[in-house]
Amino acid sequence: MSKRPSLTPLIESLPATVPFVGPEALERRRGGLPFRARLGANENGFGPSARVVEAMRNAAPDVWMYGDPENHELKTAIARHLGVAFENVAAGEGVDALLGLIVRQYMEPGTPVVVSLGGYPTFNFHVTGFGGRLVPVPYDGYRENLEGLLDAVRRENAPLVYLANPDNPMASWWDAGSISAFIEALPETTMLILDEAYCEFAPADSVPPIDVNRPNVLRLRTFSKAYGLAGMRCGYVFGHAAAIEPFDRIRNHFGITRLTQIAALAALEDQEYLRDTVARVAAGRERIGRIAAANGLTALPSATNFVAVDCGADGAFALRVLQELGKRDVFVRKPMAAGQDQYIRVSVGPDSALDLFAEALPEALKAAREG
Amino acid sequence: MSKRPSLTPLIESLPATVPFVGPEALERRRGGLPFRARLGANENGFGPSARVVEAMRNAAPDVWMYGDPENHELKTAIARHLGVAFENVAAGEGVDALLGLIVRQYMEPGTPVVVSLGGYPTFNFHVTGFGGRLVPVPYDGYRENLEGLLDAVRRENAPLVYLANPDNPMASWWDAGSISAFIEALPETTMLILDEAYCEFAPADSVPPIDVNRPNVLRLRTFSKAYGLAGMRCGYVFGHAAAIEPFDRIRNHFGITRLTQIAALAALEDQEYLRDTVARVAAGRERIGRIAAANGLTALPSATNFVAVDCGADGAFALRVLQELGKRDVFVRKPMAAGQDQYIRVSVGPDSALDLFAEALPEALKAAREG
Numbered sequence: 001m002s003k004r005p006s007l008t009p010l011i012e013s014l015p016a017t018v019p020f021v022g023p024e025a026l027e028r029r030r031g032g033l034p035f036r037a038r039l040g041a042n043e044n045g046f047g048p049s050a051r052v053v054e055a056m057r058n059a060a061p062d063v064w065m066y067g068d069p070e071n072h073e074l075k076t077a078i079a080r081h082l083g084v085a086f087e088n089v090a091a092g093e094g095v096d097a098l099l100g101l102i103v104r105q106y107m108e109p110g111t112p113v114v115v116s117l118g119g120y121p122t123f124n125f126h127v128t129g130f131g132g133r134l135v136p137v138p139y140d141g142y143r144e145n146l147e148g149l150l151d152a153v154r155r156e157n158a159p160l161v162y163l164a165n166p167d168n169p170m171a172s173w174w175d176a177g178s179i180s181a182f183i184e185a186l187p188e189t190t191m192l193i194l195d196e197a198y199c200e201f202a203p204a205d206s207v208p209p210i211d212v213n214r215p216n217v218l219r220l221r222t223f224s225k226a227y228g229l230a231g232m233r234c235g236y237v238f239g240h241a242a243a244i245e246p247f248d249r250i251r252n253h254f255g256i257t258r259l260t261q262i263a264a265l266a267a268l269e270d271q272e273y274l275r276d277t278v279a280r281v282a283a284g285r286e287r288i289g290r291i292a293a294a295n296g297l298t299a300l301p302s303a304t305n306f307v308a309v310d311c312g313a314d315g316a317f318a319l320r321v322l323q324e325l326g327k328r329d330v331f332v333r334k335p336m337a338a339g340q341d342q343y344i345r346v347s348v349g350p351d352s353a354l355d356l357f358a359e360a361l362p363e364a365l366k367a368a369r370e371g
Numbered sequence: 372m373s374k375r376p377s378l379t380p381l382i383e384s385l386p387a388t389v390p391f392v393g394p395e396a397l398e399r400r401r402g403g404l405p406f407r408a409r410l411g412a413n414e415n416g417f418g419p420s421a422r423v424v425e426a427m428r429n430a431a432p433d434v435w436m437y438g439d440p441e442n443h444e445l446k447t448a449i450a451r452h453l454g455v456a457f458e459n460v461a462a463g464e465g466v467d468a469l470l471g472l473i474v475r476q477y478m479e480p481g482t483p484v485v486v487s488l489g490g491y492p493t494f495n496f497h498v499t500g501f502g503g504r505l506v507p508v509p510y511d512g513y514r515e516n517l518e519g520l521l522d523a524v525r526r527e528n529a530p531l532v533y534l535a536n537p538d539n540p541m542a543s544w545w546d547a548g549s550i551s552a553f554i555e556a557l558p559e560t561t562m563l564i565l566d567e568a569y570c571e572f573a574p575a576d577s578v579p580p581i582d583v584n585r586p587n588v589l590r591l592r593t594f595s596k597a598y599g600l601a602g603m604r605c606g607y608v609f610g611h612a613a614a615i616e617p618f619d620r621i622r623n624h625f626g627i628t629r630l631t632q633i634a635a636l637a638a639l640e641d642q643e644y645l646r647d648t649v650a651r652v653a654a655g656r657e658r659i660g661r662i663a664a665a666n667g668l669t670a671l672p673s674a675t676n677f678v679a680v681d682c683g684a685d686g687a688f689a690l691r692v693l694q695e696l697g698k699r700d701v702f703v704r705k706p707m708a709a710g711q712d713q714y715i716r717v718s719v720g721p722d723s724a725l726d727l728f729a730e731a732l733p734e735a736l737k738a739a740r741e742g
Contacts, residue, residue, distance in 0.1 A: 003559040003560050004559060004560065004586035004587060004613070004614075005477055005530055005531075005559075005560055005561060005562040005586065005587050005614075006477070006530065006560065007476055007477065007617055008475075008476065008477065008478070008479050011475065011476050011617055011620060011621065014617075014620040014621065015620065016616055016617070016619035016620050017619065017620065018440055018441065018619070018624055019440075019624060020440065020624075022437065022439050022440045022441060024439035024441070024443060025439070025440075025441055025443070028443065038436065041436075041437055043435050043436055043437060044435050045435060046435070047432055047433075047434075047435040048432075048434060048435060053431045053432050056427075056428075056431045056434075056630075057427075057428045057431050060424045060427045060428050060431075061418055061419075061424050062418075062602065063418075063419060063427075063599075063600055063601070063602035063603050063634070064414050064415050064416060064417070064418040064419060064599040064600070064601055064602065065409065065412075065414055065601060065602050066393065066412055066414060066595075066601045066602055067602050068393050068395035068396070069389055069390075069391065069393045069396075070389065070393060070395070070396055072395060072396070072399065093464055093623060093626050094623075094625060094626070096623055096624075096625060096626075097623050097626065100623065104379075104382065105378055105379065105382050106376055106377070106378065106379065107379070108379050122624075129620070129621045159376055159377065160376075188374040188375060188376075189374050189375065189376055189377065190376060191376040215375035215376065216375060216376050224437075228434075228435040229434055229435070230434070230435055230436060230437045231433065231434035231435065231436050231437055231438050231628055231629030231630065232434050232628050232629070232630065233625065233626065233627075233628050242375070243375075243376075245387055246378060246382055246385075246387070248387035248388065248389070249382060249385040249386065249387050249388065249500070250382065250385065250500045252464060252465075252467055252468050252471065253389055253390060253391075253467075253493075254465060254467060254604065255464050255465070255467075255468065255604060255626070256604075257602055257603050257604050257628055257630075257631060258601075258602030258603070259427075259602065259603065259628075259630060260628060263434070
C-alpha cells in the first residue's frame with residue numbers, strides 16, 4: 001500500500017513538538033531517578049487548600065458523570081469573584097486551551113501576531129499550529145517592551161498581540177497605569193491577549209482595574225498557579241460579552257473534568273488559603289534572592305511564584321548550572337532567548353525544596369565553572 | 372468605540388452551541404430539581420472501580436504538579452493492553468478532543484467529510500467548526516449504511532469518513548468481517564475514523580482484529596464508558612505510527628489532567644472490574660428490553676450501554692414521552708434524525724435507576740398519549 005491520506009499542507013509543515021519537556025521526561029532520561037526538588041515548572045509546591053483536596057476526594061466516586069458542559073456553577077463563581085456578569089466569562093482546560101481558541105477566532109494562515117521574543121512558548125505553538133506569522137519583539141531589559149509591541153502592532157496591522165503581566169520567564173511586571181495606557185493606545189481592531197496567570201502573586205498596583213466594556217481585551221487567569229491546581233487544568237478568560245460568546249462556537253464543551261470544576265470552585269471559595277499561599281510565595285521569593293546573593297548572583301525582582309537568577313556569565317554557563325543542579329536532583333528551567341539566557345528560572349517551593357536548592361547551588365556553580 | 376477586532380469569516384459564520392445539553396442545564400431549567408435517574412448521557416452508573424477511586428483520592432494532594440505532557444505511563448499501558456507499540460497510540464482529553472485534532476489534520480475549509488445522518492453530533496461540530504462540508508448518509512434501517520458511506524466517499528473523493536461501531540444513538544453494530552471489508556474497500560487516501568467508544572460492551576466478533584499496519588485507519592476508544600470515567604476526560608486513538616505522530620504537532624500537551632492519567636492507568640489495570648461492569652451492563656440492557664416489552668414497546672438489540680426503545684409512533688410522540696419521563700425525574704435522550712426519531716435512548720444504570728424508569732415509563736406513555 002503506497003498511497004495514504006494526505007495531511008493538510010499546514011499540518012504537514014509542522015514539527016512534532018512538546019512546548020515544555022516535562023520533569024517526568026527528564027526523570028525518564030535519568031533512568032527513572034526522581035527529582036527531589038521540583039522547582040522548574042512554576043508549579044505551586046504549597047499545593048491546593050485542604051478543603052479542595054477534601055472536595056475532590058468526596059467527589060471521586062461521582063466521576064462516572066460528565067461534568068457540566070456549560071461550567072455553570074464555576075463560571076457563576078468566577079464572575080462573582082471578578083465582579084462581572086456570567087456572560088463576561090469563559091472557562092477552558094487551562095489557559096493553554098483558551099489561547100488556542102483565541103488564535104482560531106481571530107487569525108488565519110499568514111496573519112501577523114505580535115509577541116515578545118522569549119515569551120510563552122505555548123502561545124507561539126498555537127499561532128504556528130494555525131499557520132499564523134509570529135512577529136517577535138525583543139524585551140526591553142528584563143521587561144516586555146510595551147512601546148515595541150505597540151509599534152509592531154501598528155506596523156503589521158496585527159489583529160492579535162500577546163502580553164503577559166506579570167511576565168514569564170523573567171517575573172517582571174508593569175504597573176497598572178502602563179498596561180492601561182497600552183490598552184488605550186492599541187488600535188480598536190487589535191485584540192489584546194493579556195495573560196495574567198501570575199497576577200495573584202503580583203503587587204496590587206500592577207493589575208489594571210477590571211473593565212469588560214472594551215471589546216478588544218481578553219484577560220486570562222488560571223487555577224494552575226496561585227490556587228495550586230496545575231494538574232487539574234482549568235483557566236478562564238474574561239472580557240466584553242461579545243468577545244466571550246465566540247468561545248461557545250468552538251470550544252471542547254466537556255473539556256474541563258467534573259473533578260476540576262469541583263476543585264476550582266472549592267479553591268475560589270477559600271480565599272484565606274490563597275492569601276496564605278501568596279504570603280508564603282513572597283517569603284520564598286525573598287529566600288531565593290538571599291540564596292542567590294549568598295552565591296554572588298543577582299536575582300531579579302519578581303511579581304510571580306518564580307525568580308530569574310542571573311548566573312553572571314553567558315547562556316552556555318547558565319545551561320551548565322541548570323544541568324549541574326539537575327545532577328543534584330534539583331529541577332529548574334531557564335529562558336533561552338538572547339538577553340535572557342544567562343538566567344535560570346527557579347520556582348518558589350516549600351522550604352524543604354528550597355533547602356535542596358540552597359545546598360545544590362554552590363556545588364552546581366563550582367562544577368559549571370570547572371566544566 | 373465603534374470598531375472591534377474581527378472574527379475570521381469562518382468563526383463569524385458559526386452559531387454558539389452546545390453539542391449536548393447537559394442534565395445539569397435541564398435541572399437548572401427545572402428550578403434546580405435534580406433528576407433521580409440519570410439515564411440520558413450513556414454514562415456508566417456502575418462507576419469506576421474502587422481501586423480507581425482510591426488511586427484518585429491518594430493522588431489528590433499532588434495535583435499542584437502538572438501531569439506528564441507525554442502521557443508516558445498511560446500510553447505505555449494502553450499500548451501493552453492493545454498489543455501495539457508506544458508509537459501507535461495517542462491520548463487526549465476524551466474522544467471529543469481527538470476528533471477535533473483529526474479534523475484539523477486532514478481537512479481544510481470546504482473539504483467533504485462523510486458521516487452518518489443522525490450520528491455523533493460532536494464530530495459534526497468539529498467538521499463544521501473547521502469549515503468542512505458534511506456529507507451525511509442516511510442509516511440503513513437502524514444500522515449505519517456501510518455501502519452508502521463507501522459510495523459517498525467515492526463520489527465526493529472525501530479524505531475523511533466517520534463510522535461508529537457499535538453505533539450511537541441506535542446501539543447497533545456490524546460484525547468484524549463487514550468492518551474489515553469496508554476498510555478494504557476504502558480508497559487508500561481516505562482516512563477512516565473508527566469510533567469504538569462502546570466496543571468493550573459489544574460482542575467480541577464485532578470488533579475487528581487490531582492491525583496498525585494500515586495508514587488509513589484511526590480507531591478511537593475511551594475511558595468514559597466501560598471504565599466509568601466520563602467525568603475525567605480521557606480517550607485514546609491507535610493506528611499506524613505515521614498517522615499517530617501528527618497528533619504531537621497540534622495537541623494540547625497538558626490537556627489530560629494528572630488525576631485523569633492516574634485514574635485511567637488504574638482503570639486499565641483492573642480488567643476484572645471491567646468484566647463485571649460489562650456483565651452488569653448486559654443484564655441492564657436485558658432489563659430495559661423487558662421494561663419496554665411490558666409497556667408494549669420494542670427495544671432494539673444493543674451492543675452498548677444504552678438501548679434505543681421504539682415508542683411506537685412518530686418523533687413528536689417520542690419527544691413527549693421523553694418530556695414526561697423528565698417530569699418524573701428520569702433523564703433520557705432521543706435521536707432526532709428522521710427514521711430514528713420515534714426512539715428514545717435509555718442508558719443502562721444500576722437497578723435503582725432502572726426501577727425509577729420502570730415506574731415512570733407507563734405513566735409517561737399514558738400522559739404522552741393524552742397530551
